[in-house]
Amino acid sequence: MPHYRAPVDDTLFLLNNVLGLQSRSNLSGFSDATPDVVEAVLREGGKLADEILAPINLAGDREGCVRHPDGTVTTPPGFKAAYDAYAGGGWMGLSVPEEYGGQGLPQVLNTAIQEFASGANLALGMYPGLTQGAIAALLVHGTAEQKTRYVPKMVDGTWTGTMNLTEPHCGTDLGLLRTKAVPNGDGSYAISGTKIFISAGEHDLAENIIHLVLARIEGAPAGTKGISLFLVPKVTVNEDGSLGGRNGVSCGSIEHKMGIHGNATCVMNYDGATGWLVGEANRGLNAMFVMMNEARLAVGVQGLGQSEVAYQNAVAYAKDRLQGRALTGAKAPERPADPIIVHPDIRRTLMQIRAFNEGARALVLWTALQADILHRSEDPKERQAADDHMGLMTPVVKGVLTDRGFANAVEAQQVFGGHGYVEEWGMSQFVRDARIAMIYEGANGIQAMDLIGRKLPKDGGRAMMGFLGEVQAFLKEAGEDEAMAPFTKPLQASIGDLQQATMWLMQNAMGNPDNAGAAATDYMHLLGLVALGYMWCRIAKAALAKKAEGDAARWDAKLVTGRFFMERSLPETALRLTRIKAGGQTTMALEAEVF
Numbered sequence: 397m398p399h400y401r402a403p404v405d406d407t408l409f410l411l412n413n414v415l416g417l418q419s420r421s422n423l424s425g426f427s428d429a430t431p432d433v434v435e436a437v438l439r440e441g442g443k444l445a446d447e448i449l450a451p452i453n454l455a456g457d458r459e460g461c462v463r464h465p466d467g468t469v470t471t472p473p474g475f476k477a478a479y480d481a482y483a484g485g486g487w488m489g490l491s492v493p494e495e496y497g498g499q500g501l502p503q504v505l506n507t508a509i510q511e512f513a514s515g516a517n518l519a520l521g522m523y524p525g526l527t528q529g530a531i532a533a534l535l536v537h538g539t540a541e542q543k544t545r546y547v548p549k550m551v552d553g554t555w556t557g558t559m560n561l562t563e564p565h566c567g568t569d570l571g572l573l574r575t576k577a578v579p580n581g582d583g584s585y586a587i588s589g590t591k592i593f594i595s596a597g598e599h600d601l602a603e604n605i606i607h608l609v610l611a612r613i614e615g616a617p618a619g620t621k622g623i624s625l626f627l628v629p630k631v632t633v634n635e636d637g638s639l640g641g642r643n644g645v646s647c648g649s650i651e652h653k654m655g656i657h658g659n660a661t662c663v664m665n666y667d668g669a670t671g672w673l674v675g676e677a678n679r680g681l682n683a684m685f686v687m688m689n690e691a692r693l694a695v696g697v698q699g700l701g702q703s704e705v706a707y708q709n710a711v712a713y714a715k716d717r718l719q720g721r722a723l724t725g726a727k728a729p730e731r732p733a734d735p736i737i738v739h740p741d742i743r744r745t746l747m748q749i750r751a752f753n754e755g756a757r758a759l760v761l762w763t764a765l766q767a768d769i770l771h772r773s774e775d776p777k778e779r780q781a782a783d784d785h786m787g788l789m790t791p792v793v794k795g796v797l798t799d800r801g802f803a804n805a806v807e808a809q810q811v812f813g814g815h816g817y818v819e820e821w822g823m824s825q826f827v828r829d830a831r832i833a834m835i836y837e838g839a840n841g842i843q844a845m846d847l848i849g850r851k852l853p854k855d856g857g858r859a860m861m862g863f864l865g866e867v868q869a870f871l872k873e874a875g876e877d878e879a880m881a882p883f884t885k886p887l888q889a890s891i892g893d894l895q896q897a898t899m900w901l902m903q904n905a906m907g908n909p910d911n912a913g914a915a916a917t918d919y920m921h922l923l924g925l926v927a928l929g930y931m932w933c934r935i936a937k938a939a940l941a942k943k944a945e946g947d948a949a950r951w952d953a954k955l956v957t958g959r960f961f962m963e964r965s966l967p968e969t970a971l972r973l974t975r976i977k978a979g980g981q982t983t984m985a986l987e988a989e990v991f
């Protein structure tokens with residue numbers, strides 16, 4: 397039976413010692429996040445993940461969701477009770493303003509809890525995760541009435557939320573969208589069309605589901621400029637907040653899919669369902685992007701969560717499984733063979749995943765902290781810098797953490813040999829579950845294109861200059877500090893690769909966009925590696941300071957893990973640069989018929 401332990405201590409170290417959460421008390425809600433409160437929140441959230449969400453993960457995979465002939469959907473056994481514990485514990489509203497029933501605490505704490513939930517039980521964690529995304533969109537773009545009528549019930553978990561973009565003929569290219577909205581004459585619209593692949597579209601966890609649906613108002617322009625966002629409740633809601641009648645939206649079927657079996661992926665049929673416009677007409681994509689940015693960060697966190705749980709189980713197995721002898725002589729001569737953790741190749745696998753996870757955790761928390769600064773700072777300059785950071789790093793967090801999250805789950809599975817391939821040990825589930833994160837919320841190839849096509853050139857490259865400026869300032873301050881040299885020197889080299897790649901794109905992409913398209917994924921990973929390297933530098937600095945206070949064994953382990961990353965993972969930037977500079981010629985040379 398697989399196990400999971402939420403990485404609470406590492407998260408606390410990152411928040412307190414690396415990211416300096418306490419120095420941010422100027423931001424609203426942060427003064428309530430005292431060290432005691434932060435620790436209590438994370439320990440409770442960790443307990444929820446370890447004791448309530450994780451134990452039903454395997455059963456959720458085996459039982460899956462079931463759609464009944466009347467269109468209702470039941471989630472796997474135990475999911476309803478676990479969801480109630482999640483909602484009842486106030487986790488949905490951790491960082492939602494108090495006036496809507498939330499606790500107003502920093503988003504960065506919510507992100508930490510999202511990692512725990514994703515590692516413990518990805519399929520279950522998606523129900524509250526999507527609800528949080530819908531809450532975020534309503535808080536930014538909803539009317540005052542929409543906010544007061546819908547948000548508090550979503551915050552307390554009585555109702556959940558969804559996002560409905562995808563249609564059978566339209567996934568990435570939302571300009572093709574056909575679902576239509578016809579004004580009813582009373583301010584509402586009749587929504588008709590079919591949406592597919594809608595996560596949590598129908599289920600038995602909550603009494604109502606608030607669908608946020610992209611549709612085209614009759615007569616609106618074709619393409620993305622004619623798309624609007626609508627709120628369509630499964631059960632209509634009366635003015636006093638009580639439930640009215642069943643709306644014209646139903647689940648036509650659920651998908652049989654590779655993973656996340658406990659999350660219902662639904663075909664949703666809208667048959668003249670009553671919906672209300674959210675935000676401005678024809679500006680729906682803009683409104684949906686609030687939800688999608690939130691969701692992209694959360695999906696990156698899912699990649700990390702799956703990488704972490706796969707790692708934890710691989711470590712336990714590697715310590716237990718006896719095969720062969722250590723190259724340097726038997727380590728457990730009294731036993732028939734040594735545990736496989738003695739073998740360098742098994743170590744390589746475990747260290748690679750561990751070093752990634754710890755750096756990636758810092759990267760997502762750093763980025764979530766920027767979201768807090770963006771939404772809560774009074775200083776416009778600080779807000780702009782945070783906005784730049786979010787723009788640049790959101791596709792990186794989504795794309796790199798989910799690509800690596802899946803790859804790491806596969807590597808961790810390898811530690812189990814054949815036992816990883818059979819279902820009994822649970823490793824197959826981690827691999828299958830991790831796979832979806834590379835696809836939804838914008839497939840990773842699209843994240844890479846978004847990064848180089850939109851985020852990088854925006855405002856004359858200001859976001860990248862800001863990032864490089866921060867990293868260079870850190871390196872300058874570290875100066876000749878010998879203890880930091882194993883971290884700062886490799887980062888300096890990789891920064892050079894990033895600068896060269898950026899320059900190459902500037903010189904070669906405008907004239908031939910295929911050069912940019914062919915380079916996109918490598919560039920996204922190159923930037924991701926540099927960002928992780930920078931995180932490791934900051935972690936190392938904090939770990940050296942902590943080591944001086946005591947508990948040397950813990951901080952030495954941290955520093956060795958960081959050095960492994962700098963020596964063995966970060967140099968991949970050179971390979972990525974080489975590929976980028978090769979251009980798109982051979983990639984695009986063959987005619988389609990040749991394939």
Ligand SMILES: Cc1cc2nc3c(=O)[nH]c(=O)nc-3n(C[C@H](O)[C@H](O)[C@H](O)COP(=O)(O)OP(=O)(O)OC[C@H]3O[C@@H](n4cnc5c(N)ncnc54)[C@H](O)[C@@H]3O)c2cc1C
Pocket residue numbers: 559560561562566567568569592593594595596653661832835836837838839840841842845
């Ligand atoms: C389990 C699951 C849950 C989902 N949940 C939701 C949900 O809750 N709500 C929702 O609305 N949708 C959801 N989706 C849909 C998901 O977001 C889409 O599948 C995804 O956006 C890709 O769209 P597509 O499948 O139509 O692929 P396509 O758009 O057909 O893309 C196919 C491939 O081509 C690539 N591609 C497409 N266009 C370009 C381009 N211009 N340049 C380079 N490459 C390109 C893509 O990267 C991809 O690899 C879910 C899907 C699944 C499988």
